[in-house]
Each structure stands twice: as C-alpha cells, then as structure tokens.
Amino acid sequence: MTEPGFETPPQVDLRIDRAHSARVYDYLLGGKTNFPADREVGDRVMADLPGARADTTAARAVMHRMVRRLAEVHGVRQFLDIGTGIPTAPNLHEIAQAVDPACRVVYVDNDPIVLAHSRALLTSTTEGRTAYVHGDLQEPEQFLADPGVAATLDLSQPVALTLINIVHFLSDEAAHPPVRKILDALPAGSFLALTAGTADVAPERMDKATRRYAEAGITLHFRTRERVERFFAGLELDEPGVVPVNHWHPDADAAATEHKVSAYGGVGRKA
C-alpha cells in the first residue's frame, strides 16, 4: 500500500503480514495506515466489542486534554512522547504549540511504520521544534542519547513525559524500570502523563480484547487502578488523580461518553 507521505525507510521490514499495535490502533481510530492483518484484528475486536471505535477515540482524546492542561495550567513547554503512534491530527505538538508556539516535542516510537510517517510529526512552528527518534521505551539510555533529543529538549528544564496508551503492551517488570530511569533523568518540576488499559470497568469486554490481540501475537497487560497508580509513586498527583480517561478533566465530548472508558489516566509532578 502506498499513499501520499508514505516513505518506506531503507532496509526496514514493516512486517505487514502481521498485525501491529500501532496499525490496529490506527484502524480503530478510523485511519488509513493499516494492512489486512491489522484490519482483521480490528474487525474482530469491533465485532466482539461494540463501541470499540468510540472508546479508542476517547483513549486518544485524553492526550489532547492532558497536553493542553500541562501547557496552559502547569506551564510545561517541553514534551517527550513515547509510543507516539501513527500521526493523527491533531498531534501532540500541534496541541502544545497552539498554547505556546515555542513548545518543543520529541517523539519516540519503535514501529518502523511510525518512522515512515514521521514527517507529519516534524511540522513544528518556527518558534518551537519537534524531533522524531526511532527508539524503544525499554532502552531509555539509547534514545535519550540520540542527538535529536539534545537538539530539541533542554533536560535541565522541566519536561512532560507522556506515555499515552503504551504501557499495556508491557508487563510491570518491563515497564516500570525504564519509566523510573527516564523520570530520574528529568529535573524537578517535570511531569508524567500516563494512560493505560484496564479490565476493571468491563472485565468481559477486555477479556475478549485480550484474546483477539493474543491471536494476532500481541500481548496486552491490563491493570487495576492501583497498578496504574504505581507509575506515579513519588510524584504529586494532579487532580482528579488516576481515573477512567473520560473522567479526566472532561470536555463536552468526554462528558457525553456515558460509560466509563476501559483505560485509566493521570498526571503527576516530580517535586
């Protein structure tokens, strides 16, 4: 499949024969950067879970509200977004730079197809700056040493680390150490904004989703609220704490979602 703006990086195998979390997510969001294997998983998830598309949209929309609040209320001007996903307007830098055009954003993802589309993430204002780094959350030393990070972020100043809809692809053992390491590398006044899937709200639905993804070789790790709160240990939690994402500072759209979305989210500040 070729589409405008799609460039396959040299010597990168996109493994389009297999479903991939970023592309299944893109399909659930109604995007076009996906392949038959991804659509097959997405279709099965939507057949099993009516409303899956609306829930996925709500799971992304909280990123908009978190970034807006971080920039507007907390004065954050630098963002490190890991597990960025396939570009979907508005992207994080567009939201932050609408508050202050001088905002700077580094995007990180480990999926070659996100890399192939990363040009859409490099549309910074002239006052600000964005960079894309191909990297893995589990290897923070590697991506933090990328020249794109130093050229974009001043790590002596507060940074918001945004982990939106990524940690449910990792176990606690795999996710906590790198998240800690990254937070340790950031100065006081930095933030963590994180959302993560849960089975608390609708256990049967999420059990089906887990099975559908597992059939395609993708392991999901849903967490209780308490296990999501553990990511914020040692941080000052912003109000209203860790809550279902459509209850986190809802706008009219989020408030209109009658059921709770099966993901928790929160924002915490490093003192």
Ligand SMILES: C[S@@+](CC[C@H](N)C(=O)[O-])C[C@H]1O[C@@H](n2cnc3c(N)ncnc32)[C@H](O)[C@@H]1O
């Ligand atoms: C469900 S998408 C979320 C995209 C975006 N953050 C959002 O909420 O709209 C998850 C993204 O995390 C990426 N991802 C999964 N595991 C990762 C890892 N260990 N390191 C970096 N990126 C990862 C996937 O490639 C995918 O793009």
